[in-house]
Amino acid sequence: MGRYLLRRLGQMVIVLLGATLILFACLFVIPGDPVGSLGGSERARDPAVVKQLRQQYGLDEPLVVQYATYVGKLVQGDMGEDYTQRRQVSEILLPKLVNTSKLAVAAMAIDVLLGAAVGTLAALKRYSFLDTVVTLVTTLLVGFPTFVIGMLMLNLFAVQLKWVPVIGDPSDPVQLILPSVTLAIIDAALVARLMRGTMLEVLRADYVKTAIAKGVPKRQVLLKHVMRNSVIPVVTYIGISFGGLMGGAIITETIFNWDGVGMAMSTAIQQQNNPIVVAVATWTVAIFVVLNLLVDLLYAMLDPRIRLS
Amino acid sequence: MTDETTTAELRKDVPAQRGSDASAEPAVKVVREWQEIWHRFAANRLALVGLVLVAGLLFTAAFAPWIAPYDPLKQNLMNTLQPPTGEHLFGTDILGRDQLSRVIYGARIAVFVGLVSIILTLLIGIVLGAVAGYFGRFYDTLVMRTADVFFAFPLLIGSIIIITVTGRGVWPVVLSLAIFGWATVARLLRSSVLSAREMDYVHAARALGAGHLRVITRHILPNSIAPVIIFGTFNVGLAVVAEAALSYLGVGVSPEVPEWGNMLASGRGFIGVYDYMWTLPSLAVVLTSLGFIFVGDGVRDALDPKLR
Numbered sequence: 071m072g073r074y075l076l077r078r079l080g081q082m083v084i085v086l087l088g089a090t091l092i093l094f095a096c097l098f099v100i101p102g103d104p105v106g107s108l109g110g111s112e113r114a115r116d117p118a119v120v121k122q123l124r125q126q127y128g129l130d131e132p133l134v135v136q137y138a139t140y141v142g143k144l145v146q147g148d149m150g151e152d153y154t155q156r157r158q159v160s161e162i163l164l165p166k167l168v169n170t171s172k173l174a175v176a177a178m179a180i181d182v183l184l185g186a187a188v189g190t191l192a193a194l195k196r197y198s199f200l201d202t203v204v205t206l207v208t209t210l211l212v213g214f215p216t217f218v219i220g221m222l223m224l225n226l227f228a229v230q231l232k233w234v235p236v237i238g239d240p241s242d243p244v245q246l247i248l249p250s251v252t253l254a255i256i257d258a259a260l261v262a263r264l265m266r267g268t269m270l271e272v273l274r275a276d277y278v279k280t281a282i283a284k285g286v287p288k289r290q291v292l293l294k295h296v297m298r299n300s301v302i303p304v305v306t307y308i309g310i311s312f313g314g315l316m317g318g319a320i321i322t323e324t325i326f327n328w329d330g331v332g333m334a335m336s337t338a339i340q341q342q343n344n345p346i347v348v349a350v351a352t353w354t355v356a357i358f359v360v361l362n363l364l365v366d367l368l369y370a371m372l373d374p375r376i377r378l379s
Numbered sequence: 380m381t382d383e384t385t386t387a388e389l390r391k392d393v394p395a396q397r398g399s400d401a402s403a404e405p406a407v408k409v410v411r412e413w414q415e416i417w418h419r420f421a422a423n424r425l426a427l428v429g430l431v432l433v434a435g436l437l438f439t440a441a442f443a444p445w446i447a448p449y450d451p452l453k454q455n456l457m458n459t460l461q462p463p464t465g466e467h468l469f470g471t472d473i474l475g476r477d478q479l480s481r482v483i484y485g486a487r488i489a490v491f492v493g494l495v496s497i498i499l500t501l502l503i504g505i506v507l508g509a510v511a512g513y514f515g516r517f518y519d520t521l522v523m524r525t526a527d528v529f530f531a532f533p534l535l536i537g538s539i540i541i542i543t544v545t546g547r548g549v550w551p552v553v554l555s556l557a558i559f560g561w562a563t564v565a566r567l568l569r570s571s572v573l574s575a576r577e578m579d580y581v582h583a584a585r586a587l588g589a590g591h592l593r594v595i596t597r598h599i600l601p602n603s604i605a606p607v608i609i610f611g612t613f614n615v616g617l618a619v620v621a622e623a624a625l626s627y628l629g630v631g632v633s634p635e636v637p638e639w640g641n642m643l644a645s646g647r648g649f650i651g652v653y654d655y656m657w658t659l660p661s662l663a664v665v666l667t668s669l670g671f672i673f674v675g676d677g678v679r680d681a682l683d684p685k686l687r
Contacts (some may be wrong), residue, residue: 081524081527084524084527084528085524085527085528085531086531088524088525088527088528088531089528089531089532091528092528092532092540093540096540096541096543096544209425210669212672213616213665213666213668213669213672214665214668215620215623215624215664215665215668216624217623217624217627217640217643218643218661218664218665221643221646221647221650221657221661222661224650225650225651225654228651229650229651230651312533313532313533313534313536314533314534314535316533316535316536317533317534317535317536317624320535320536320539320628321624321627321628324628325647335539336628336629339539339543339628339629339630340629342543344543347539347540347543348540348543350536351532351536351537351539351540354533354536355531355532355533355536358531358533359531
């Protein structure tokens with residue numbers, strides 16, 4: 071396990087360096103010539119002023135040095151100032167990250183619990199009425215984009231039924247329900263389908279037949295043999311789905327006016343407030359990569375075949 | 380040989396075909412194989428529903444000027460935010476433009492972005508995946524580690540970053556979807572090339588003096604491309620959804636273009652007040668994405684029955 075962990079950590083560092091390289095390239099291309107846009111008018115094109123500004127922002131250094139400086143600042147959490155408020159980007163985004171985390175954790179919980187429960191029930195009662203309904207609903211749901219689901223939910227529960235206010239307040243747990251269900255429902259449908267599929271396969275496996283044949287109680291067969299082997303693909307899927315979840319969070323937060331990093335990004339896009347856009351992207355990539363490492367480790371713990379190969 | 384044709388398991392390239400008397404045989408075989416594939420596809424009812432939906436979308440996109448009752452760009456400020464009437468079946472938007480005509484023209488953007496971005500994604504992914512899987516070692520490490528980096532960007536986030544750099548437009552959307560989509564294709568193809576590479580017919584072709592390019596294009600790809608084709612079909616719908624999402628967030632095609640995500644974005648402020656602004660474009664997106672998912676399901680049954 072130790073060697074496996076080391077190898078995966080090494081891979082993660084390489085991926086993070088590559089990703090920051092892409093983001094660094096974007097930071098450089100976005101403002102055109104950063105000094106030119108700072109100067110603004112023709113008057114500021116005085117060579118002496120330009121030279122001083124370039125020195126001040128370290129733009130006269132070679133690109134490698136600039137990249138190293140950028141990564142160094144990034145590691146310390148310094149992501150520069152935003153364009154509209156002239157405040158540190160991380161200072162603006164940190165409180166919003168808490169709100170987004172609430173949403174993401176709630177959505178993931180719904181994904182796993184609802185998806186796995188529904189999928190398990192459908193697999194155990196194959197060809198029953200419940201199974202048919204689950205198959206039908208999940209088949210249709212995966213075709214619904216997050217923004218359509220969000221608008222339908224908002225219209226039904228906030229506007230027509232008036233159960234919740236239209237503008238979400240992140241400190242009220244009740245108001246977490248609508249956005250988190252919106253964010254989770256498509257993935258929950260996919261998890262349910264995945265769970266049902268693998269479970270049906272595992273139920274047919276020889277080791278399950280053997281366990282039943284030698285008289286292991288049914289409950290124990292289900293918990294120890296069937297469940298443990300059925301959750302492995304679900305665990306992998308959860309790791310992969312986090313990327314989609316962050317994309318979905320931008321849309322969900324925009325629809326429900328949820329004051330998180332997703333809405334900050336969507337507002338920043340409208341205002342062309344690029345430091346915020348880049349910062350949210352950087353954080354998402356970093357969290358995504360770390361989470362995938364954790365999922366891989368969990369996966370290796372659940373299935374010894376992985377870490378030995 | 381006869382036994383081979385009846386069981387036709389996607390083996391387009393059995394070495395026996397290369398005999399001197401092969402000229403008449405392959406034609407017959409190909410027809411039977413396509414029939415077999417169609418047969419398995421059509422056995423999936425949902426796939427047929429999907430095919431109807433996709434055909435409807437393509438038809439709408441191709442004949443938009445003839446189907447649409449109005450010019451999608453023509454404003455009529457005397458007739459804004461009209462509810463559905465006989466004149467405007469699905470009402471008009473904030474600038475008095477006909478909603479139905481705008482949704483019909485939106486099909487053109489959807490088809491263009493969906494198809495072109497997937498073709499680009501597949502091209503990049505197939506070339507790099509084949510190189511990584513076939514040549515292995517250094518090339519494999521290089522391509523796969525690069526794929527890991529691009530894989531670390533969620534599709535929507537990566538596209539937003541690219542479009543922030545390039546500015547809005549159809550091509551930035553298409554390119555950004557391909558740039559952050561190829562990694563999955565490369566991974567898929569690499570793993571199937573890895574197993575195809577060790578087949579006897581590949582060794583035989585190499586021994587007979589076939590070059591690397593010929594071995595890859597004639598022997599390896601035909602036998603390892605099925606998962607990629609399946610992925611591609613599923614993902615046309617996903618690309619359409621991603622494009623609509625980008626436009627919805629203001630980083631897709633230009634706001635004046637009749638496009639579903641743009642329509643949804645302008646309808647967002649009218650939820651519960653004027654629902655016609657978002658229900659019709661929503662329906663268009665949902666039917667399109669379901670159409671390609673269902674067709675993808677059928678293609679999977681047809682090309683790789685084991686995956687069911």
